Amino acid sequence: MPRPSILNSVERKFILFVGDLIIILASLNVLVNNAIDAKYILMGIKVIVFSFGITSYLVLAYILEFYNLEKVSNRKKVFSQSLYISGLYVLAVFLFLVIVYDVSFWRMPLLYFLVLTPIEIGLWRLFFRNIFSVIPVTKNVLYIYDGHAMGTVKDDIGLINGDEMKTFYKVKLTYPLDDANYFNKPSFMSAADKIDAYIINLRSYDDLPKDLEKMLLRAILLGREVVTFTSFYENTYEALPIRSRNDSFYEILQLRNRKIRYLGRIFTFSVNFILSIVVGLICVFCIPIVWFLNLFFNKGPLFYTQKRVGLHGKEFKIYKFRSMVVDAEKSGAAMAKANDARITPFGKILRLFRIDELPQIISIINGDMQFIGPRPERKVFVDQLNEMIPYYGVRHLIKPGITGWAQVKYKYGENLEDSIRKLEYDLYYVKNKSITLDFRILFKTVTTVLFSRGV
Structure with a gap:
């Protein structure tokens, strides 16, 4: 039973x-x-x-x-x-x-x-x-996969079991679809009765064995959970699994045509307009203070400018209060990281309270950025990531932002590996962009600044 x-x-x-x-x-x-x-x-x-x-x-x-x-x-x-x-x-x-x-x-x-x-x-x-x-809260999972997923079965099982966070799922049984006799093994059939959820990671769902289809239909009728690996990952981690080896464009992105898109545009315009005034006034107030303290603790230019990739892959100029030493990248482009020696002591304070980000209001006024969206990256890193990840360019479908889903959900990006992880959250935002999600980002951004945590 x-x-x-x-x-x-x-x-x-x-x-x-x-x-x-x-x-x-x-x-x-x-x-x-x-x-x-x-x-x-x-x-x-x-x-x-x-x-x-x-x-x-x-x-x-x-x-x-x-x-x-x-x-x-x-x-x-x-x-x-x-x-x-x-x-x-x-x-x-x-x-x-x-x-x-x-x-x-x-x-x-x-x-x-x-x-x-x-x-x-x-x-x-x-x-x-x-x-x-x-009371049992962890669901026993049957993980069904085909040959296209075999290279990542161990990693996928780790994600289902929750190596990074509690998922309340545990893989008890796997079913390699390429093994035609696996389904009929007595050990498999006896263990299948103890399964609570079925997670499927297949390249195509058109050629499922009839026995497996019947088992999944029976599971659905019994109220069991039957989901794709992408759906499980998206619901659990609030990100998209770009490394699941399931390279179906529709399965990964499934971009939807939103019927109330105009309401979303009005909301985005309102947020940008109101926060531009508020943040602009704060920025103007901070300029003389940062300039004066720079004379003693951070000698050099007040502002730092850099080209970033924005909407539809076009480059634009971004502005920040300088937090690193002058000529910090004389040896070549490098991502900032924790305890970066290039960051000055005063620059650490600016970064701690996100004061260095304030001049980005100029890019918002110029129309190159908005407050909520994927963080813009430099072209040198964009080119590298485009080679590594087939979906990286999708994040450029919307304007970049000062804060975003990746910023409130993941740590500070120190390398290309972190950029790949952040892309999972960026794609989730592109796919699920809504007023509710934007409100969540705003709330989490406030706590990030107030409690100096997160990014």
Whole structure:
């Protein structure tokens, strides 16, 4: 008999969210109906407090990855993370009431809201983690592949099992499609009944054996997960597997014609317009300060200019505050890396807080860049990557950006290998570009700057 269906990650996140939401609503109810002095309760204040409380919680939960199941499953961190994030939430609501409405409170109900809410969320999440440490959450996988994927079977299995991050999948059985007798082996048939998910990595799906088709159809009817390797990788890693040996252009990119493209353009224009004003003012304010400090700690030109490859492969000039020594590339083009000796001490501070990126606003005003998009690269590296990767040029279908999906999802690129990994995220963005994804990038960029993490 096949195993009963295992809750997928979306279902587990939903259960976790419902528990959190019940606690949040209960704590807000205590705050509004018991903690606030009744004489301050005006018409509509309850709705406003509830709306602000829920919104602020959702924003913090998203920015700080409160529903990352890998973090939730960590026994040592789940409680402390819960206290930290829910503590920020109750503090935000408290400050909102004090600053906006200038209310007074009854002490004990207020103490319940401020202290017990984080503890309750922490205990609920600890309970959730312990429950799912007993209930099976990892899906047993049958990995089906053909000869075109044989060179990377070990790597693909590592990606499914999660060598870099928890995927909640485990390859228990493989099926090499080129072995005609493999399917009928007794050991295969007995093990197949314990499979929860089927991941397929084939060059073509036109010539599947009839027995395999029947098995997959039966699995679908039983509610089992049947996906291609590309779909699994895209959903799990939020990137595209350009090294899966599946070189079907449609399978990898599957570029879609979006019906609401004009809404996306209006959103992109609005973001560029608003942030150009904000970032432009910050840049103007920083110029005299950076110029003055350069005189003592970073002698040389204030700005650094460089040609980058942009929309449709055309080159344009990019501007930055100089963070490296003068003539940093006199020996030839080289990517920046961690602890790069060419970066000056003052330049490290500029990079830490992303101040060196501010002058790129000039490229946005010139129309060569936008705020959200794949980071532009130099032609010398683009030429090398075009030789190595057949899909690299696809990232030039949209304007490059100051921040992008690769920047908020992956570390600083130090070499061509890192550029290849970042391309997986860039292609994911090109394929799935949307207002929602752009909002996610903006939120993650804010936390990257505030907490000096990420890129």
